[in-house]
Amino acid sequence: MKIKHLSIVLILAALAGCSAQKPAVPEPVKEPVVQEPAKEPFTEVTPAPPAPEAPGSQYVGSKGAVQSVWGWRVQIFASSTLENARKVAEDARWKFGDQQVYVSEAEPYYKVQVGNNLTRQDADNLKSRAKALGYKGIFVIEVNLAE
Template sequence: MRKIILLFVSLILMVILFGCSSTGQMVKPNKNTEVRERKTGIINENFDLSVLDENELDLKKTISPESKSDNIDDLLLQTPDEQPLPEEVDGFRIQICAVSDEEKAKQVQRDAIFQFINEEVYLDYHAPYYKVRIGNCLTRYEAEQLQQTVIKQGFADAWVVRAKVKPNSDPPVQNEESPPNLDKPE
């Protein structure tokens, strides 16, 4: 038993000794070995700015494509009313249809566009349904009023849904002029 323990301890010592050894040769630097110096930077203190001719400099004004104004003063002097509105905010729409058939959804959308000329009509796809929605209502009350109008126009299953809406969308303006009368000769 003692021999086994002695053998086991010897084995562990050999593993430790071999584990601490290095694999590469140690090289001492000699005369032929290149020693690199670290250079911090070269400063030319002999440069004279007064000798530089300003007419030689060709400076061109460039406008960044990201720039929205040529004049920074215009941007700084904007009033809060001129600040752009967010593209979409939380609001409500009236959903009139949710079907899995795209063609049927497009037909319902066309009908809604003709019936609700002053409202935006959207066709959204949320798997697996195509949903036809009307309006950009910022308040629930406004949405419920639109819902009553939609129901009166024949969409009995219309309901109010939460959605991201466009706050600054102006309804399309109808042309005030009457269409030309084609039956009447001029």
């Protein structure tokens, strides 16, 4: 009888050991992923219409309407397609956050120009900055900033 009881106890102990749950192993902690904020597209700058009180003028400065304001811009790109020019201009707006970026049409090209510099020295400094940002074939041009 003792052997019977001992056998039953051993069988129950073995079954109890088989049915016991294994200790849970915690899953490794995942590293947080830094996500870049989505870039919001910039809107293209379009010149304001002429002021009605001064016909033919294109710019109203602090001293009244003026016909022209001459200065310098840096041309960073030219393309035969508007789509390519807009892509470069969008990228330039992010890189030159403190400068205006313009897309102008001069048949058969669309030109991307940066800045509104009143002095040639400021334009040359902007040209150096554009070169450091990786733009090639850049040059300074004199333009009517009021147009």
